[in-house]
Amino acid sequence: MIQLVHLIQARNTTAFCTFLLLILSVFPAVLLDVQKQYANAWLAADTVVVSTNKWTHEAARSAKSMSFKTATMLAYQDQFILTHLQLLDHQYPVKGALKLTYGETLKAGQVYIDRSLAERMSIEIGDQVEIGYLTCEVVDFVVSQDEQVFSVEAFSEGVYGSIDDLERFGIFNNASRGSWYYYYDASEGISIEETAQKDGQVRVIDSNERLGRLGRIYQQAQDTVGSLQIAISLIIGAALYLSYSLVHQRNAYLSGVLTALGFSFKKRTILMIQPIIFSLLQGVFFGLVLGLLVLNILLKMSDVSFSWGNQFELASTTSLIILLYAVALLCTQHVSMQRSPVLSLLKKKCFKDNYWVSGVLILTVTAYFIPGWEQGTVWLGLLSVTTVFLIIYLSVHVLYKLGVWLLSKGRQRGLIVLNALRQFEQDYKVLLIGLILLQSVLLFLWHVNTQTLNQWRSQLPSDSPNYFLIGMDQSDAVDMQKYEWFADTVVYPVVKGRMVAVNSESVAEYADGLYAGHEVFNRQINLTTFTQLPSHNQLIEGDLDNGISAEQGIMDRLGLKIGDVLTFDIMGASISYPITSVRQVKWQSLQASFYFVFPSFVLEPYPKTYMSSLYIDKSRQSGLIDVLKARPHISLIDLAAYLVAAQNLLHIFTSLLLGVVIFMGQGCFVIAVILLIRQVESRKIDEQSLKRLGVNSKYSMLIEFSSLLGISLLLTIGINQFLLLRYFNIIFFQWTLDLWGVALLVGFDVLVIAMVAWYSNKYLKD
Amino acid sequence: MEGVLLERISKSYHKDGQVIDIMDQVTLQVPVGTHLAIQGPSGSGKTTLLNLISGLDSADSGNIWVCGQNLSLMPEYERTAFRNKHVGLVFQDYCLLPGLTALENVKLVCSGDNQVELERAKILLVEMGLGSRLNFVTSQLSGGEQQRVAIARALVKQPSIILADEPTAQLDRRSAELIMDVIIQMQRQEQVTMVTVTHDENVANKCDHINYMDRL
Numbered sequence: 008m009i010q011l012v013h014l015i016q017a018r019n020t021t022a023f024c025t026f027l028l029l030i031l032s033v034f035p036a037v038l039l040d041v042q043k044q045y046a047n048a049w050l051a052a053d054t055v056v057v058s059t060n061k062w063t064h065e066a067a068r069s070a071k072s073m074s075f076k077t078a079t080m081l082a083y084q085d086q087f088i089l090t091h092l093q094l095l096d097h098q099y100p101v102k103g104a105l106k107l108t109y110g111e112t113l114k115a116g117q118v119y120i121d122r123s124l125a126e127r128m129s130i131e132i133g134d135q136v137e138i139g140y141l142t143c144e145v146v147d148f149v150v151s152q153d154e155q156v157f158s159v160e161a162f163s164e165g166v167y168g169s170i171d172d173l174e175r176f177g178i179f180n181n182a183s184r185g186s187w188y189y190y191y192d193a194s195e196g197i198s199i200e201e202t203a204q205k206d207g208q209v210r211v212i213d214s215n216e217r218l219g220r221l222g223r224i225y226q227q228a229q230d231t232v233g234s235l236q237i238a239i240s241l242i243i244g245a246a247l248y249l250s251y252s253l254v255h256q257r258n259a260y261l262s263g264v265l266t267a268l269g270f271s272f273k274k275r276t277i278l279m280i281q282p283i284i285f286s287l288l289q290g291v292f293f294g295l296v297l298g299l300l301v302l303n304i305l306l307k308m309s310d311v312s313f314s315w316g317n318q319f320e321l322a323s324t325t326s327l328i329i330l331l332y333a334v335a336l337l338c339t340q341h342v343s344m345q346r347s348p349v350l351s352l353l354k355k356k357c358f359k360d361n362y363w364v365s366g367v368l369i370l371t372v373t374a375y376f377i378p379g380w381e382q383g384t385v386w387l388g389l390l391s392v393t394t395v396f397l398i399i400y401l402s403v404h405v406l407y408k409l410g411v412w413l414l415s416k417g418r419q420r421g422l423i424v425l426n427a428l429r430q431f432e433q434d435y436k437v438l439l440i441g442l443i444l445l446q447s448v449l450l451f452l453w454h455v456n457t458q459t460l461n462q463w464r465s466q467l468p469s470d471s472p473n474y475f476l477i478g479m480d481q482s483d484a485v486d487m488q489k490y491e492w493f494a495d496t497v498v499y500p501v502v503k504g505r506m507v508a509v510n511s512e513s514v515a516e517y518a519d520g521l522y523a524g525h526e527v528f529n530r531q532i533n534l535t536t537f538t539q540l541p542s543h544n545q546l547i548e549g550d551l552d553n554g555i556s557a558e559q560g561i562m563d564r565l566g567l568k569i570g571d572v573l574t575f576d577i578m579g580a581s582i583s584y585p586i587t588s589v590r591q592v593k594w595q596s597l598q599a600s601f602y603f604v605f606p607s608f609v610l611e612p613y614p615k616t617y618m619s620s621l622y623i624d625k626s627r628q629s630g631l632i633d634v635l636k637a638r639p640h641i642s643l644i645d646l647a648a649y650l651v652a653a654q655n656l657l658h659i660f661t662s663l664l665l666g667v668v669i670f671m672g673q674g675c676f677v678i679a680v681i682l683l684i685r686q687v688e689s690r691k692i693d694e695q696s697l698k699r700l701g702v703n704s705k706y707s708m709l710i711e712f713s714s715l716l717g718i719s720l721l722l723t724i725g726i727n728q729f730l731l732l733r734y735f736n737i738i739f740f741q742w743t744l745d746l747w748g749v750a751l752l753v754g755f756d757v758l759v760i761a762m763v764a765w766y767s768n769k770y771l772k773d
Numbered sequence: 774m775e776g777v778l779l780e781r782i783s784k785s786y787h788k789d790g791q792v793i794d795i796m797d798q799v800t801l802q803v804p805v806g807t808h809l810a811i812q813g814p815s816g817s818g819k820t821t822l823l824n825l826i827s828g829l830d831s832a833d834s835g836n837i838w839v840c841g842q843n844l845s846l847m848p849e850y851e852r853t854a855f856r857n858k859h860v861g862l863v864f865q866d867y868c869l870l871p872g873l874t875a876l877e878n879v880k881l882v883c884s885g886d887n888q889v890e891l892e893r894a895k896i897l898l899v900e901m902g903l904g905s906r907l908n909f910v911t912s913q914l915s916g917g918e919q920q921r922v923a924i925a926r927a928l929v930k931q932p933s934i935i936l937a938d939e940p941t942a943q944l945d946r947r948s949a950e951l952i953m954d955v956i957i958q959m960q961r962q963e964q965v966t967m968v969t970v971t972h973d974e975n976v977a978n979k980c981d982h983i984n985y986m987d988r989l
Binding site for chain 1: 827829853854855856857858860862864868869870871872873877880881882883910926
């Protein structure tokens with residue numbers, strides 16, 4: 008009967024783990040889908056080449072489609088708003104990237120407008136809007152454009168015109184900031200990429216480069232989901248392990264009796280394995296049915312499509328993983344049972360099965376089936392996860408031993424707790440690792456959702472810049488000095504350049520390719536020159552005059568040092584200068600900041616635009632609008648809108664992660680329950696002993712779990728601070744420990760302790 | 774009345790609808806400082822008797838006086854506290870906590886900051902021949918060693934009364950004699966009342982009195 012109870016419990020755990028894994032596997036699929044749609048795949052074409060100037064190469068003529076993007080101001084009646092403007096040719100969109108409400112064809116003098124923008128400005132079809140010098144008729148609303156959602160332009164809603172009107176808008180001149188895009192089909196992709204790489208004037212779009220800093224956050228979110236997925240798979244493995252080890256313990260006695268009665272190895276194995284396999288298959292079946300049911304309900308609710316073919320594939324992979332996990336566990340457990348002497352088995356004692364063998368087997372299955380990262384980085388990712396696990400394990404181990412040591416110095420109640428901590432050490436360590444991972448991610452998400460940009464903004468002085476002006480030419484920079492609100496603004500010349508070598512080694516080969524993927528090596532960056540050091544820059548080493556002044560952070564991230572010679576490609580010319588000084592930049596000041604600053608004579612020969620950041624209060628914004636109406640080639644970036652959009656983007660990512668974490672929490676809960684079930688018998692025996700000795704064991708279980716939660720809380724806070732630094736130092740937030748977040752976790756822990764109290768009262772005191 | 778006094782004690786168990794009588798109107802007196810051995814066949818109620826004296830179990834009728842207190846009138850939690858304070862128990866199955874070392878198991882019953890008791894725990898274990906096993910967890914000790922730890926634990930608090938259920942059952946003859954000598958020496962020195970259930974004639978013969986129990 009007891010055997011049956013444990014088999015039922017193992018079946019239920021299998022069903023739950025199958026369900027969990029199935030649902031969980033949908034998240035990376037969704038994330039990948041998001042990535043495909045919005046960032047990486049560029050559905051408009053298989054290969055996209057971008058150039059800051061019109062591409063004159065022969066290859067440009069074979070493009071399937073072409074577009075030009077820039078930022079500009081849109082005027083409608085009394086409203087004036089910064090938008091991105093994309094000028095399209097007649098072949099665009101190549102693959103249906105632009106979704107329109109009515110499907111109208113675009114002609115010269117006409118524009119499409121983003122539906123949300125139209126709604127906000129109350130623009131109707133047929134209305135006239137002004138862009139630069141041109142008045143255009145709105146002919147359709149854009150529902151979505153896949154290629155831009157995660158690009159910077161997405162933060163200002165867009166308007167789409169005809170490329171035939173390019174000259175008529177008057178929004179750009181030689182100094183304007185805009186990009187030409189050339190779209191190619193897959194058949195031409197490789198040859199175009201080779202041509203583009205040789206050309207040097209253009210480059211093939213790389214999603215990470217396109218996404219910039221937010222892209223890096225996105226990539227990290229994706230990696231995090233991958234890591235969490237692996238972590239949860241391991242938690243599932245642990246749950247299965249613990250559950251089947253209960254059956255295993257029961258089987259040990261049965262095996263002893265059967266051996267004593269002279270049953271052969273084969274007969275014993277069949278007799279014991281058969282019911283386990285049966286309950287395993289039952290569990291997988293129930294888990295799949297439930298998982299697919301819930302999945303389809305969720306899909307219906309979220310309006311996301313996921314074909315039956317994909318669902319079948321998902322279900323097959325999930326069941327295969329669970330079966331492999333279970334078979335790996337059963338094999339190691341069965342071997343340990345066969346190795347145990349009959350007399351030990353008759354006393355219900357069996358050699359402990361090897362945790363590490365089971366662990367390695369589960370890890371291998373996880374690594375093979377659940378690569379949460381991009382192709383090619385699976386092993387590196389797995390290595391990272393393993394390293395993180397080991398670090399967490401070691402930290403848990405040290406704190407656990409410290410706790411045990413402290414308790415051994417204690418008196419009666421401490422010793423009772425010590426007894427449990429020693430007996431269930433391995434079990435508790437597994438639980439702690441799961442709990443720490445869960446709590447760390449929860450606290451991290453709490454931070455990101457509640458603080459991040461809001462906190463940062465609240466730290467800024469009230470007169471911090473709220474606008475960036477980009478793409479000014481020299482005459483603009485001079486003429487605008489007459490405005491009072493612009494008079495004191497520092498204007499920086501900007502020359503676009505691409506870093507191609509460090510100490511004569513190409514960036515791809517520099518430091519054995521260690522930094523080859525860094526965004527600074529893969530895009531054009533803004534180079535400038537200072538007449539005097541701005542207040543938000545501090546010279547911490549060297550001399551500004553004769554070489555490149557590099558920003559401290561980028562030097563650290565790229566492993567650069569003073570004396571290294573950097574080579575830049577500027578307008579096809581190659582210039583090399585050594586780094587002679589290091590600057591510390593206060594990025595959070597919102598002032599225009601630069602990684603590399605050159606002596607003025609170096610950049611003198613090249614065409615340049617001018618950039619500035621400034622604070623304009625509401626009463627003076629009309630003056631700014633007049634300037635922009637007169638000079639439509641100047642782009643204005645509203646930082647407030649940018650930050651709101653960035654916060655929304657973060658919210659999307661954190662919501663996705665939260666979904667994963669909820670399931671992770673369920674996994675931990677299952678483990679905790681199984682652990683407690685595993686402990687019931689030995690706890691009852693201990694309880695009986697204590698009672699016979701007249702020792703009061705009241706509250707000892709609460710103290711025990713409080714100690715465990717204390718350890719987990721300490722490590723969680725540490726890991727959380729590390730995660731925040733790791734993920735957000737790129738946007739230079741000043742982090743403080745969020746006490747509300749910690750209070751939330753303490754509340755969560757108190758809830759766990761209350762549950763344990765209820766459990767111990769109900770089951771152990773009977 | 775100090776020591777132990779059982780007045781017309783009856784005890785029966787119910788199993789599968791049947792009533793099994795273990796004791797009927799039993800009266801027993803163990804004066805302070807004496808060591809009584811209880812012998813008898815299996816099922817005669819020897820262990821039940823110890824359970825009643827220690828307050829682990831309660832009688833159906835009659836009074837149980839131990840150290841001047843009537844256990845029959847006490848609720849369970851009071852009996853538990855009484856046991857902790859006055860009674861040293863040696864169980865047949867040791868009742869050691871598996872996660873604790875030999876020394877920690879003995880320390881477990883010591884109260885608060887009593888350094889004397891803690892020192893005494895070490896001395897007792899050394900006297901029991903476990904000086905080199907102080908920091909071994911229970912599972913690393915043999916059956917005989919575990920029994921000795923259990924005896925040390927019963928003695929460490931210098932209880933008013935020691936109840937031992939087959940204390941030398943797991944020990945070889947030589948070790949059994951050695952251990953019994955330690956126990957009896959301590960019992961006599963400190964005038965502790967002691968009741969020992971044993972099948973071993975040699976152990977019984979070392980006691981002041983021997984009582985025989987038979988099945989009902």
